[in-house]
Each structure stands twice: as structure tokens, then as C-alpha cells.
Amino acid sequence: MARVLFRVFLALWVGLTLGVASQPIKDEAPIDPRIVGGYQTDVIQCPYQLSLREKDIITPGDTFSHVCGASIIASDIAITAAHCVVATVPSQFKVVAGTNFRNETDGAIVSVSRMFIHEEYYKEARYENDVALLVLKPPLPLNNLNIKAIPLASEPPLAGAMSKISGWGTTTYHGSSSYVLLAVDVPIVSNEVCDADYEDYEDGLFNITSSMLCAGVRGVGGKDACQGDSGGPLVVNGQLAGVVSWGADCALPDYPGVYANVANLRPWIDSKIEEVAMLR
Numbered sequence: 072m073a074r075v076l077f078r079v080f081l082a083l084w085v086g087l088t089l090g091v092a093s094q095p096i097k098d099e100a101p102i103d104p105r106i107v108g109g110y111q112t113d114v115i116q117c118p119y120q121l122s123l124r125e126k127d128i129i130t131p132g133d134t135f136s137h138v139c140g141a142s143i144i145a146s147d148i149a150i151t152a153a154h155c156v157v158a159t160v161p162s163q164f165k166v167v168a169g170t171n172f173r174n175e176t177d178g179a180i181v182s183v184s185r186m187f188i189h190e191e192y193y194k195e196a197r198y199e200n201d202v203a204l205l206v207l208k209p210p211l212p213l214n215n216l217n218i219k220a221i222p223l224a225s226e227p228p229l230a231g232a233m234s235k236i237s238g239w240g241t242t243t244y245h246g247s248s249s250y251v252l253l254a255v256d257v258p259i260v261s262n263e264v265c266d267a268d269y270e271d272y273e274d275g276l277f278n279i280t281s282s283m284l285c286a287g288v289r290g291v292g293g294k295d296a297c298q299g300d301s302g303g304p305l306v307v308n309g310q311l312a313g314v315v316s317w318g319a320d321c322a323l324p325d326y327p328g329v330y331a332n333v334a335n336l337r338p339w340i341d342s343k344i345e346e347v348a349m350l351r
Contacts, residue, residue: 106238107322108294109255114171114178117237117254119143119221119311122167122178123151123205123302125159135165137173137248140238140303142311143220146210148347150340151302152314152331153192153203161186166207169217171252173239179218184208187343189336196278201316202331203302204343206350221304221311227284227334228307230261234286235307236315236328240300244321248299255294259307260285260327268326272319281335284313287327295322305330 114120119142124135139155149166156164161183170178185206192200211218228234237254241247260268265285269277279285286305288294296303296315305313313330320326333340 106236106240106249106253106255106295106300107242107244107297109236109242109253111251112237112254114169114217114252117235117252117304117306118169118215118217118219119304119306120168120237120252121149121151122170122173122239123149123155124165124167124174126163137239137299139299139301140240140315141166141205142304142314143168143211143213143218144223144311144340145220145344145347146213147207147351148344149205149207150311150314150333151203151205152316153188153201154198154316155302156186156203156205157188157192159186161205164205166205166211168211169214173248173250179212181207181209181211185347187346189339196280197276198283198317198329199280200282200331200336200339202314202333202336202340204340204347206347221306222309223337223340224307224310224312224334225337227332228259228312230259230264232259232307233257234259234305234312236286236296236300236303236305238296238300238303238315240297240303241321242297244297246297255296257286257288257294257328260287260289264289265327265329269319272326277317279329282332283316284330284332284335285327286313286330287322288324289327290324292322292324295328297321
């Protein structure tokens, strides 16, 4: 939560000095950027997985630390959560591809040259449209082994479909981050059921909108994304269906994890991909 609080402070400062609206940047104490109950995997099994690393402002030298996940959707484009990069600049970030380890440098490391954050992030509902695209320079060396782009879903997954989530996040709520890449398999929960689950949470302040989808083991819990997994992939049938977004704590039986709905957000994503193509 300390990193979230710093991001909030930074956003407020930017808003005051540059006149940028700071409404989207809020400290939601009960909500975590969101692997719990999973298993160790290998990046060859999820070659689209990226580690998004942010420059350490309090550490001397050119050091970067893992802050979020991301996914490769083209050699020069990655997708992550808007809340991972809002109130920042591209030069603060690098991505690492083809690695199993959270803070090692054994993979392909490239810089972020430009960012597109959804213009309606947080506009009508908290964490709505929680998606951002990162333009990478130089492009990643795709190899069809451990560095590979993932296709985007064009239809939302059906309730009950199994999804795979991966990342280096904490293995318990407010616990320690995983050093190695983990994955977890969880079923999709319909938006109607998920919205009802969150109806009384925090006095009904959090709504499930069409830009979101949910996944979790209702009534049981124990499997979920968690802190540090934000921005990472939720994959169904080999397609990127979701981007890790938010949830109540981690892996609670009564509250599924919530993800940006890639199929719903495809018009925005596709328009930005076209914009990047024109700039190549």
C-alpha cells in the first residue's frame, strides 16, 4: 500500500502543478492491485508474460524494480492496467520479457517510449476501463519460445470457463512477493453474479461494469491474483481475455477478482494499435 500512497501523492502534485484532473487517482484502502493458491510455472508456458519495472527513485544508479505485470500483444506493444502507470511518464519504466524471475535481468529488457492510458479510466465507476498500452523501443525479439505475443479475445469468456492468471505478486494478502513466476487456474464468474457479490462491499461503492470481468472460486476462495500481479494476463483458450485490475483483499470466498474486460475494450485497444502502426 505504501507504493499506492506514493502514486496518489504524485498524482495530486501533478494535478496541482500541471492542472491535470486527479480524480482517477484515489487511495482505496480496501482494494488491492491484485498469485495466491497457484503453482510455479515457466515463462515458456506463458511467453506473453512481462515484468513491468519502475525506476527506483530512492536508489542511486539505474535500478528498476517489478511493480506490475503486462502482456505482449505485438513486438512493440504491451498491455497493462491503467492504475499501474497513471500519473507517470514512460521513462520511468522498462519491461522484461522471457524471464521466470521477478527482479533478475536474464530476459530481454526494453524501454517504454510512449503510453496510452484509457481516457475514461475511472470516469463512471471505480477502476472502470482499467487498461493502458505501452509502446516498446526497441521492439521485443519475438521467438515463439519464451517471448511471444498473445492474441486478444474478441468475445468475453463464458461463466465457468477456466482461466489462467500468471505473475510475480504476493502469495498471501500483504505477504511476500514471489521470486519465481507463478500461475493459478480459476473459473470465470458472470458479471451479474460478481456485481451481486460486491453489492454490499464498502457500502456499494464498487460496481462491476461491462469493461470488467470476474474470476474466482466462489464460496471457497484460496485462488486469485494479488498485489504485484496488477496489469498481468488472464488467459482463456489461448487468448488474452482480461487484465488483472482489482479486488477485495485476495482470494476471499465471497469476492471474485476483477479484471479489465479485453473483448469489451477492443475498440479502444484496436484504435491505439492502429495509431502506433502509423507512427512506426
